[in-house]
Amino acid sequence: MVLMDSLKTRSMAQAALTWVSKTGAFVATPSTIRNFISKDQTSQFPAESGRYHLYLSYACPWASRCLAYLKLKGLEKAIGYTVVKPIFERTKETDEHFGWVFPASSTEEVGADPDHLNGAKSVRELYELGSSNYSGRYSVPVLWDKKLKTIVNNESSEIIRMFNTEFNEIAENADLDLYPSHLRAVIDEVNEWVFDAINYGVYKCGFAIKQGPYDEAVVTLYDALDKCEDILSKQRYICGNEFTEADIRLFVTLIRCRKLDVDVVLGIERGDDNAVNSWASLLYNGIEH
Numbered sequence: 449m450v451l452m453d454s455l456k457t458r459s460m461a462q463a464a465l466t467w468v469s470k471t472g473a474f475v476a477t478p479s480t481i482r483n484f485i486s487k488d489q490t491s492q493f494p495a496e497s498g499r500y501h502l503y504l505s506y507a508c509p510w511a512s513r514c515l516a517y518l519k520l521k522g523l524e525k526a527i528g529y530t531v532v533k534p535i536f537e538r539t540k541e542t543d544e545h546f547g548w549v550f551p552a553s554s555t556e557e558v559g560a561d562p563d564h565l566n567g568a569k570s571v572r573e574l575y576e577l578g579s580s581n582y583s584g585r586y587s588v589p590v591l592w593d594k595k596l597k598t599i600v601n602n603e604s605s606e607i608i609r610m611f612n613t614e615f616n617e618i619a620e621n622a623d624l625d626l627y628p629s630h631l632r633a634v635i636d637e638v639n640e641w642v643f644d645a646i647n648y649g650v651y652k653c654g655f656a657i658k659q660g661p662y663d664e665a666v667v668t669l670y671d672a673l674d675k676c677e678d679i680l681s682k683q684r685y686i687c688g689n690e691f692t693e694a695d696i697r698l699f700v701t702l703i704r705c706r707k708l709d710v711d712v713v714l715g716i717e718r719g720d721d722n723a724v725n726s727w728a729s730l731l732y733n734g735i736e737h
């Protein structure tokens with residue numbers, strides 16, 4: 449595959465150019481808002497029903513892991529969520545930034561919602577509302593605190609851990625532990641190579657702007673996919689016989705790698721209801737049987 453094939457839209461390509469190093473390789477910028485919601489009710493961000501809100505894009509695997517957790521843990525009544533439009537748009541008239549935006553009405557884009565909570569037009573606006581001196585990327589997921597009117601955390605790997613353990617007084621599926629102590633060492637080990645070669649790996653392929661870094665990333669990606677194939681041909685889940693966090697982290701990227709599922713993802717991006725339903729049913733049923 450020629451590397452530029454995957455830079456599908458002008459706006460995504462423009463954004464990607466801001467994320468590549470001089471070598472032409474894609475380099476992720478670390479998330480910078482890293483507060484932690486705690487079950488300890490005396491903490492700054494205590495777990496409370498109705499207090500927090502998740503902003504996400506169905507196109508984004510990082511944000512989708514948070515949604516998967518929210519649903520699997522039974523937190524839908526406790527934590528609301530809002531979905532952005534599938535394609536980047538200009539976020540302000542006064543500069544050239546492209547990013548996630550909300551539709552102006554609930555009929556403008558199927559599968560996306562206006563921001564009823566804050567009335568923001570873009571995810572950028574949420575970051576600006578939450579902090580007057582924020583200077584990082586305007587990425588999803590965003591976990592918003594309605595009470596303090598700020599972003600609690602924008603790092604999916606931490607948001608899923610909070611959903612896993614800190615809301616158990618409220619969660620309908622409190623007993624489900626996707627990061628159980630007896631499997632932590634193996635989950636950590638799997639997460640490490642899956643992150644580098646697959647989750648982050650597909651970005652290193654898709655957003656590389658020189659052939660060298662692309663070729664390197666694509667070989668690492670396919671070697672890791674072969675490793676998954678090998679592991680999953682011998683055991684039900686990626687860390688053994690139990691469904692864990694590592695399966696969700698792997699799944700949200702894998703679903704975007706398969707031909708059939710790419711069609712589903714593109715359907716979701718077009719706002720096609722059938723595609724959204726098919727994605728949801730794969731997410732809830734496909735990994736459990």
Ligand SMILES: N[C@@H](CCC(=O)N[C@@H](CS)C(=O)NCC(=O)O)C(=O)O
Nearest residue numbers: 508510585586587588589602603604
């Ligand atoms: N490390 C972050 C990565 C999130 C991320 O990269 N999100 C992308 C979408 S897949 C995004 O929102 N990009 C918009 C931008 O950077 O302007 C996490 O796991 O939460």
